[in-house]
């Protein structure tokens with residue numbers, strides 16, 4: 001009876017906090033959360049760390065989707081896309097951080113394939129099936145395999161869509177309305193490199209000469225109350241989460257500070273995803289709690305937070321519950 005009362009109390013506490021226990025996905029190793037609010041549900045797109053890690057590196061073959069109407073109970077929609085979706089791709093590994101967005105009733109899943117650039121998949125439903133509308137990559141900027149990863153997409157109020165991405169530099173394109181091509185008249189054949197100086201992205205913390213600015217990877221781009229936000233993994237390895245803001249979708253960006261520090265139960269990478277849902281604000285990220293400390297077997301967690309009155313984001317503590 002004492003046990004029952006205790007369980008009731010725990011359940012009550014979870015209901016009151018209106019948020020599930022961390023990590024919120026406990027059946028697979030998941031990383032790189034990308035939440036999408038659509039029709040009163042949160043759809044959570046994730047990458048997927050395999051149980052068997054090959055060559056002590058990211059081992060990732062497919063992308064998964066979960067959804068919830070209350071941030072407590074999550075429906076598992078399974079594998080919604082994988083590297084096998086691309087006929088032109090001769091690669092089994094490299095299904096890194098996805099981002100899905102809806103436009104005119106169609107869903108566009110932007111996916112980096114490590115070492116191959118960024119591709120896009122399309123579906124009539126948030127949970128698929130997704131198909132490859134192009135038959136080739138959407139973006140490949142260089143031979144630097146690290147550069148073209150971590151897409152984040154946002155459609156501004158005037159209908160202009162932007163795709164930002166990159167490690168350790170940041171780029172963007174202005175997507176055309178079809179969401180699968182972009183304006184080639186700006187930047188270098190359409191690709192604009194964001195100015196990565198200390199003013200934009202905070203103090204210069206060079207580490208072994210590798211990381212020239214605080215920005216590292218994993219950008220999450222959105223607009224709220226006329227402020228444009230870029231939230232991202234920063235500081236090299238291990239990563240913390242920082243953010244910058246701008247008055248327009250194309251900058252200029254001003255560094256605003258840390259929002260999630262490093263912590264022992266976090267992985268050497270971290271990756272943000274932020275949404276407002278049913279009147280609350282949520283910060284998704286990943287840790288290494290589910291695997292008990294393996295950085296290539298991560299788990300998605302979430303924290304509820306409140307913006308300050310001026311739109312700034314407070315320091316968020318990663319909880320295990």
Ligand code: FUB
Nearest residue numbers: 096097149217218269271
């Ligand atoms: O999941 C593979 C890579 O780890 C992502 O692309 C980065 O953002 C980091 O989370």
